Amino acid sequence: MPLSPARRPSARSAATAAVVVLALALLGPLLGAPARAGTTGTTGGATAAGRVYGTLQTSPARLAETGAAGVDTATLQVVWRRFEPVEGQVDAAYVAQVREELAAYRAAGRHVVLGTGVQYPPDWLLAYPDSRFVNQYGDAYAPAETGKKVANMVFNQTMRDKQAAYLSRVLATFGTDFWGVRLGGGWYGELNYPEAVYGTRTNAYWGFDRLARGAAPGLPPGVRPNPVPGWVPGTPSPDHAAAAAFAEWYMASLDDYHDWQIATVRRLYPGRLLMMYPSWGVRPGQLDAAVAADLAGTTSAERNGEVQRGFDVARFVGGITDPDVVVYTTWLNADASRDAGTDQRYWSPVRYLAHLARSRTVPLEVMGENTGRDTVEDMALSFEQARRLDLLGVVWAFEPDLFGGVYAGVGDLAAAIAEDRRLSAPTPSSSPTPTASPTPTASPTPTASPTPTTTPTPTASPTPTASPTPTATPTPTTGPTTGPTPPPAPLVVTTDALPRASTALPFSAALDAGGGTGALTWTASGLPQGLGLASTTTGWRLQGRPTATGTSTVVLTVTDATGTRSSRSLPLEVRAAPRVRQRNLPGATSGATYATTLTAEGGWCPCTWRAVQLPPGLTLSGAGELRGTAPAAGTWTVTVEVVDDLGAVGRTSLSLKVSPARLVRSRTLLRSATTTRWSRWTPTQELRLR
Incomplete structure (x- = not known):
């Protein structure tokens, strides 16, 4: 199976999701449903309702079941490190596997979306000089998790050349x-810089490698060196000039890679290009607020990592010149309770992206996917947003979740698609009315939004095709000069996911909240054994080392100085370290070719293999292939380690029994070099049988 990242799950409670769906249904006239942009691409095909329905981590084995549910689009994920394990050499066996998968999708009548797998670079690529991002602390970005091990495509032209050759x-x-x-080209295949929190470092900006600083040649033609190479984020400068220059350069550099991807693939492929925009995104005024604080990591958009990861989506979408680029959100199920308001900072990601895409002279299509490991309520919200904003498609992440019995299932997806087709069907007299959701029990709160200083009041119903006009422009960094002091923003837990955990590794997860008054304190219930809360110099964290496997529902509660509380329930899954499935190795014959493949169980695979002790003549690949020429007869010890996606290690020693080669005696007829007569060669020749 192709590799796909296990992205962070959405953790919205069922009650909140129900509130949001109901709010969208009631506020539909305010939001409107803008006319969809036309596409000039040559690879068309949509459902009768004008929308496609797909899955991530599509499996040929599930085609009948997902097809019966109404899924019509498959994702074919190619993995760079498997396609080209050695530079310039394509793995024929892997190509055959992918072609077989592609043929199955087409035989089933599916549309097929190609995932290029740039987020899975081969080891040889990362061995090039300056292949990794570097932050202001001097840390090179080298995470253990598959899907995050990206190369420095923003500042290294050699990396772009290798990517272009691979895509071709x-x-x-x-x-x-x-x-x-x-x-997208970043980690998890989305457009981004690395994480704002890396190891023990916080507020990490990733523009400090040698090429980015101008200390070595090799920048792409459209990227200039850091204009303030001696300045570090968080350092004051007169009029914040250094911070302003750095921020503009930092965002423009990622924008250059964004545009380069579009231009490069367009030369190879004539159809739709789905550009993946993750998270909430930097909203109007937020980059200016961060600059005014010298990029110290103290503003809301920085605390959530939007600025450090480069999510200046207005810049990216506004600069697109290719009409067949599709603006694609990877957080379709984000909180949408404020989508009818005029403050763009509070719009859900898909609402904001749709506004950007359709405010252009040449509008662009919009579609999206959920974050993964989501509930039936998340699914309902995703499809409601698709109808409200007339999206080109809905892709459900991930297909295996539909059959695991924990998250929204394939039956739920079938019902959602059927309802979407019914409600999206054209009617001669009126627009369809969305099905009402259960009555909410509490007011919805935004998932992760900055703290405003004023509450703007709309003067007219906004639509995604024109910029809304508030009666007072909100200023995130200063309070109003006149009028009453606004109330504080509602307290809300903004941590929306907990990372995967292993009993073999220490665990640490930062907790964050928005709004409220004064100092915040946290409590947690439902924690796995071995984990607890800790107040650190960088904030509150869940940390420790879990001692038992399983999935827990952790309830996080934050309390401010007034006693106001906010809670959120998040799943936390713990697995053991991976194990080698084999207990014995197949026997071998001395001097003969030997090959076998090791497999793993447990852990957070995909896994990588490495050798600790091998007999002479044998090698072990990262994919677990043990091969070579068998050594001398005897019993040999083979010790290997399997490393999972989180870096947890399982070690096993196996016995390899090597039998002696069988011998056969033969007499060979040789022709004399000096006569024409034949003679027999009397010495006995020993031939090894292999």
Whole structure:
């Protein structure tokens, strides 16, 4: 199976999701449903309702079940490190596997979206000089998690050249008859810089490698060196000039990579390009507020990592010149309770992206996917947003979740698609009315929003095709000069997911909240054994080392100085370290070719293999292939380690019994070099049988 990242789950409670769905239904006239942009791409095809329905981590084995549910689009995920394990050499066996998968999707009548797998670079690529991002602390970005091990495509032209060559080979190998191609090029395949929190470092900005600083040649032509190479984020400067120059350069550099991806793939492929925009995004005024604080990590957009990760989506979408780029959110199920308001900082990601895409002279299509491991309520919200904003498609992450019995299931997806088709069908007299959701029991709160100083009041019903006009422009960094002091923003837990955990590794997760008054304190219930709360110099964290496996529902509660509380329930899954499935190795014959493949169980796979002790003549690949020429006869010890996606290690020693080679005696007829007579060679020749 192709690799796909296990992204952070959405953790909205069922009650909140129900409130949001009801709010969207009631506020539909305010939001409107803007006319969809036309596409000039050559690879069309949508449902009768004008929308496609797809899955991530699509499996050929589930085609009948998902097809019966109404899914019509598959995602074909190619993995760079498997496609080209050695530079310039394509793995024929892997290509055959992907072609077989592609043929199955097409035989089932599915549209196919290509995932290029740039987020899974091969080891040889990362061995190039300056191949990794570097932050202001001097840390090179080298995470253990698969899907995050990205190369420095923003500041290194050599990395872009290698990516362009890889993309050319992929499309030459599998063709260009795809419904769309996913772009983004960062970790998890989305458009981004690395994480704002890395190891023990916080407020990490990733523009300090040698090329970015101008200390070595090799920048792409459209990227200039850091204009303030001696300045570090958080350092004051006159009029915040250094922070302003750095912020502009930092965002423009990622924008250059954004545009380069579009132009590069467009030369190879004529159809839709799905550009993946993650998270909430930097909203109007937030970058200016961060600059005014010298990028010290203290503003709301920085605390949530939006600025450090480069999510200046207005810049990206506004600069697109290709009409067949699709603006794609990877957080379709984000809180939408304030989508009818005029303050763009509080709009859900898909609402904001739709506004940007359709405010252009040439509007762009919009579609999206949920975050993964989500509930039936999340699914209902995703489809309600698709109808409200007339999205081109809904992709459900992830297909295995539909069959695991924990999250929204395939039956729920079938019902959601059927309802979407019914409500989206054109009627001669009126627009369809969304089905009402259960009556909410509490007012919804935003998932992760900055703290405003005023509550703008709309003067007219906003639509996504024109910029809304508030009666007072909110200023995130200063209070109003006149009028009464506004009440504080409502207290809300903004931590929306907990990372995966292993009994073999220490665990640490930062907790964050927005709004409220004064100092905050946290409590937690439902924690796995071995974990607890701790107040650190960088804030509150869940930390420790879990001692038992399983999935827990952790309830986080934050309390401010007035006693106001906010809670959120989040799933936390703990797994043991991976184990080698084999207990014995197949026997071998001395001097003969030997090959076997090791497999793992447990842990957070995909896994990587490494050798600790091998007999002479044998090697172990990262994919677990043990091969080579068998050593001398005897019993040998083979010690290997399997490392999962989180870095947890399982070690096993196996016995390899090598039998002696069988011998056969033969007499060979040789022709004399000096006569024409034949003679027998009397010495006995020993031939090894292999």
